[in-house]
Amino acid sequence: MGEIKEVMMAYLQNKSFMDSGTKLNDDDSLTMKGIIDSIGLIELIDFISEKYSIEIPEDLLTPENFDSINGIVNIIQKLTK
Amino acid sequence: MRIDEYIANHAKTSPENIALEEKDKSIPYGLLDETINTIASEINDFDNCKFALLAESGIEYIQALMAVYRSDNIAVPLPVELTESNIREILNSNQINNIIVTEQQYSRFGNAFFEGFTTVIYIPNDSSVKNLRKKIISENNNELLRLVMYTSGTTGTPKGVMLSDENLIANANSIIEVLNITPKDKAAQVISPHHAFGNSIINSQLIAGGSIKIGGLTFLESTFKLVESGVTIFYGVPSTYRILLKYPSSFQRSFKNVRLAASAGGAMEEEIIEKIKQLNDRIEIIPMYGQTEATARLSYLPSADLEKYPDTIGKPIPGVELDVVDDSKKPVASGVTGELIARGKNILIGYLNDEEATSKKIIDGWMYTGDLAQKLPNGYFKLLGRKDDLIKVADHRVNPREVEKYIGKQNEVSDVFVVPVNHEYLGNAISLMVIPNQNTEIETLHTFCRKNLPGFLCPLEIILIENLPLSKSGKISNRSIIEGYQNVKANM
Numbered sequence: 001m002g003e004i005k006e007v008m009m010a011y012l013q014n015k016s017f018m019d020s021g022t023k024l025n026d027d028d029s030l031t032m033k034g035i036i037d038s039i040g041l042i043e044l045i046d047f048i049s050e051k052y053s054i055e056i057p058e059d060l061l062t063p064e065n066f067d068s069i070n071g072i073v074n075i076i077q078k079l080t081k
Numbered sequence: 082m083r084i085d086e087y088i089a090n091h092a093k094t095s096p097e098n099i100a101l102e103e104k105d106k107s108i109p110y111g112l113l114d115e116t117i118n119t120i121a122s123e124i125n126d127f128d129n130c131k132f133a134l135l136a137e138s139g140i141e142y143i144q145a146l147m148a149v150y151r152s153d154n155i156a157v158p159l160p161v162e163l164t165e166s167n168i169r170e171i172l173n174s175n176q177i178n179n180i181i182v183t184e185q186q187y188s189r190f191g192n193a194f195f196e197g198f199t200t201v202i203y204i205p206n207d208s209s210v211k212n213l214r215k216k217i218i219s220e221n222n223n224e225l226l227r228l229v230m231y232t233s234g235t236t237g238t239p240k241g242v243m244l245s246d247e248n249l250i251a252n253a254n255s256i257i258e259v260l261n262i263t264p265k266d267k268a269a270q271v272i273s274p275h276h277a278f279g280n281s282i283i284n285s286q287l288i289a290g291g292s293i294k295i296g297g298l299t300f301l302e303s304t305f306k307l308v309e310s311g312v313t314i315f316y317g318v319p320s321t322y323r324i325l326l327k328y329p330s331s332f333q334r335s336f337k338n339v340r341l342a343a344s345a346g347g348a349m350e351e352e353i354i355e356k357i358k359q360l361n362d363r364i365e366i367i368p369m370y371g372q373t374e375a376t377a378r379l380s381y382l383p384s385a386d387l388e389k390y391p392d393t394i395g396k397p398i399p400g401v402e403l404d405v406v407d408d409s410k411k412p413v414a415s416g417v418t419g420e421l422i423a424r425g426k427n428i429l430i431g432y433l434n435d436e437e438a439t440s441k442k443i444i445d446g447w448m449y450t451g452d453l454a455q456k457l458p459n460g461y462f463k464l465l466g467r468k469d470d471l472i473k474v475a476d477h478r479v480n481p482r483e484v485e486k487y488i489g490k491q492n493e494v495s496d497v498f499v500v501p502v503n504h505e506y507l508g509n510a511i512s513l514m515v516i517p518n519q520n521t522e523i524e525t526l527h528t529f530c531r532k533n534l535p536g537f538l539c540p541l542e543i544i545l546i547e548n549l550p551l552s553k554s555g556k557i558s559n560r561s562i563i564e565g566y567q568n569v570k571a572n573m
Contacts, residue, residue, distance in 0.1 A: 017531040017539070031299055034189075037162070037536040038299040039475070039506055042324060058328045061302040 004073045011047060016040055026070040029063075041066060048072070054079045083227070083246045084253070085147040087288045089114050098264065100287065103140050103295040110290075113144065120148035120210050123202055124179075127154050130220045131229070132202075133172060133180040134158045135190070138274050139295055141204050143283055145181045146274075150246075155222055157229040157241070160275040161186065163535050165194075171231065171239045172197075175433060178218050229433050230277055232373045232478055241433035242277075242373045251426035252376035253284035255398040259381050260314065260343060260367060264290035269312040271296050271304055272321060278345050281377035282316050298324060301331075309335035318346035318476035322353050323506045326360075333360040345369040345378065346476035347508060348464075351391050370394035370464070372478075374448060376427040379403065380462060393461045394454075401425035405456050410444065413456075420468055421454035422447040470559050472499075475507035475537035481559065484538060488513070492529055493520035498549060500566040501559070502541060513540040514566060516548065544569060 005026075012024075016035050030036045036044065045056055045066070056079065065075040088110060091098065096111030108116070124132065132149045134156055136142040142158075149156040157177060159168050179200035187195070187203060195201050199216040225245040232240065256262070268286045270293050273279045286293045296307040298321060305328070308315060315336070317325075322344065325332050336342075342357060342364055349368045357366060366387060371378035380403060382395030397403045404412050405419040413419045428448045431439035442449060453465040471480050481499035489497045496516040504510035513530075515521065523543050530539045549557070549565045 017536065032185075032189075038297065038324070039320075040536060041299055042327070042506060058305060058331045059302050061300050063300050066300065 004076050005069060007051065008069060008072055011044065012036070015043065015047075024069065026073075027068050029067050030069075031063075031067055044072075048076060052076055052080050082250060083150050084249055084284055084287065085117055085151040087290075088117065088147060091287075091290045095264070095290065098290065099292045101140050101143060101293050101295065102267075106140060108140060113147075116144050116208060117147045117151055120145055120181075120202070120204070121151040123210055123212050123215075124148070124152045124154060124200075127152065127179070127200075127217055128219070129153060129155065129222050129224065129226075130179060130218070131155045131157050131175070131177050131222065132200075133177045133198075135161065135168075135180060135186045136183040136204070137161050137185055138270070138279070138297065139183075141183050141208060142274055143293070143295075144208065145183075145202075145204060146283070149181070150227060155226050155229065158231075158275045158280075160231055160273065160535075162273060162275075164533055165190065166533050167239075167535065171241070174239065175229075175241065178216075178220075223430060225430055228280075230280060230373050232276070240435060240438060243430040243433050244376055245430055248376045248427050248429065249284055250288070251400055252281060252378060253288045255400050255427070256281055256285040256369075256378055257289050258399050259369075259378075260285070260341060262286065262289040262291055262314065266291040266313045267311050268293050268314045268316060269296065269308055270294065270316065271298050271307070272316065272318060277371065277373040277377040278316070278318065301325070301328065305331045305335040308339065309337075312339055314341045314343060315339050316343050316345075319344060319349050319353060320347075320476050320507050322349070322357065323508070326353065326356050327506075329356070329360060332357075336361050336364065339364055341365045341367065343367050343369060345371060347473050348392075354387060354391070368395070369398075372450060374429045374442060374450075375401075375423060375425075376429070378427075379423050379425075379450075382461075386461075390457075390459075390461055393457065393463045395461055397423075397425075401427065403462055404447075405454050405462070415456040415458050418453055418455050418465055421450045421452045421462065421464070423450060424448070472501045472509065472559060474501065474509050474511055475504075477537060479511075479538065481511075481562075482557075484511075484534070487533075488526070488530070491533075492526055493518055493522070494526070495521075496549070498557070498562045498565070500562055502566075504541070507537060510541050511538060512566070513543045514546050514549070514562070514569065515543055517545050521545070 065071045091110040092114035097109050099107050100110045100113045101108040132154050134145055146156050180198045181202040184205045201213040203211045203213050226243050227246050228244045229241040270282050294307055365384045367381055367384050369378050369381040378398050379401055380394045380397050402424045404422050406422055407413050407419045424447050451468050453468055455463045471478050484499050485497045494515050495518045498514040500512045501509045502512045526543055
């Protein structure tokens with residue numbers, strides 16, 4: 001869990017509208033907080049697919065799975081099992 | 082007539098017909114009309130005053146917009162995808178006293194943001210309405226003005242396009258005719274309603290008595306579900322189609338019963354058209370061309386001619402005249418390149434508080450598009466780039482010189498250049514080349530861009546350079562910048 005979270009936080013720091021001053025809780029909505037937009041999310045999904053060599057079927061592209069750090073970490077864990 | 086009066090008519094003749102749908106909510110025309118009245122009753126005592134509209138895409142946005150129309154006031158929709166500082170610039174440059182805001186946007190911007198407004202109308206998630214503060218201050222606005230629309234690539238000094246009831250209705254009716262929209266049509270609105278294209282979906286669907294299914298493009302599972310739930314007309318910019326086509330099997334399944342895929346905002350590449358056709362060979366594809374200054378649309382390419390004239394913008398929509406003129410504003414023969422000009426009831430009143438820009442845009446009743454074009458012998462038109470240096474980024478029209486000025490003024494740099502670069506989904510994105518001074522930090526520049534520019538303008542990369550080779554004329558142009566960028570990349 002810890003490692004995937006670190007990778008995601010580093011990605012968001014570099015690639016999203018988040019900067020080092022942004023406070024982000026694990027359950028915060030990334031879209032509501034303006035950290036990621038639709039294109040940003042698609043790029044994030046490409047990044048995850050490549051990084052963890054997994055395919056993410058489109059029926060998993062839901063807010064539950066991709067709108068928070070917790071959701072993202074959980075779905076990666078599920079798909080890499 | 083006003084757009085909202087068409088809704089009132091549908092409410093009388095077919096009150097049970099669905100007008101708007103969003104997630105599990107669906108609003109028939111009768112109820113839509115009542116809700117518009119409820120919101121309008123809060124502001125009926127204002128006369129021809131500007132109301133900023135701060136609302137995300139959704140049922141509430143459309144209800145509030147129509148309520149401003151019904152109360153005979155002027156709507157100024159604020160593009161919510163912009164950053165707070167961009168939105169402030171729009172508000173500051175236009176002296177707007179009144180605002181209508183949804184619960185979601187109120188909590189995003191916070192109490193302090195609204196202190197400067199003398200009237201604040203608040204719309205909670207349950208679609209009721211509350212006035213938090215109200216004071217009528219009379220304003221001296223153009224009598225024809227109904228809507229101020231910002232172009233989607235607005236940065237720096239925003240230019241508000243002033244549109245009238247006649248503009249909105251004329252363009253909506255032309256679109257209804259071209260797309261053959263009927264009360265049976267259900268349109269998907271997944272693009273922003275705050276700009277010309279999204280706004281035209283609202284107007285043409287509601288005048289025709291059809292319905293609008295409102296969704297987004299962020300979580301694609303719900304986008305595909307929305308399309309699958311009975312959409313007959315899908316509207317998207319080219320990048321919308323690029324994103325959805327990334328998932329061909331979902332596209333095929335959900336677009337099975339879509340009769341028409343309309344596009345605008347940029348050229349549909351043949352590759353996109355071919356992929357759509359492969360997945361649904363019965364779907365009609367109609368690319369359209371236009372500008373915010375023309376309310377939305379100016380021309381369309383009939384689907385029968387897609388293969389024969391794929392690189393054209395087709396012919397004018399009904400009610401619009403197009404022509405190509407030389408530098409002395411005289412029409413040129415077909416096959417000769419000049420500036421594309423347009424005339425019709427959809428052409429803007431002018432730019433808000435900017436007579437100089439207006440007098441350059443509208444000359445002798447013709448609107449100058451700034452697009453270079455040729456007329457073909459069959460009466461179709463072909464675009465050949467811009468007269469000025471505007472570029473398309475993610476299907477938004479962007480002035481790179483303005484973006485450079487904006488970044489340059491507020492950062493420790495000696496010079497900044499915007500380079501359009503290819504992007505898998507956006508078509509074009511931008512990178513920056515920066516001539517640094519002793520205090521330049523790349524990370525600080527990235528942070529600035531993320532905070533102050535809309536997402537599609539955040540640079541993919543920032544490259545430090547020593548100097549930029551100027552073009553022969555000694556001027557900075559997109560061409561000299563792209564050449565400079567290619568040289569830098571070749572030596573990296």
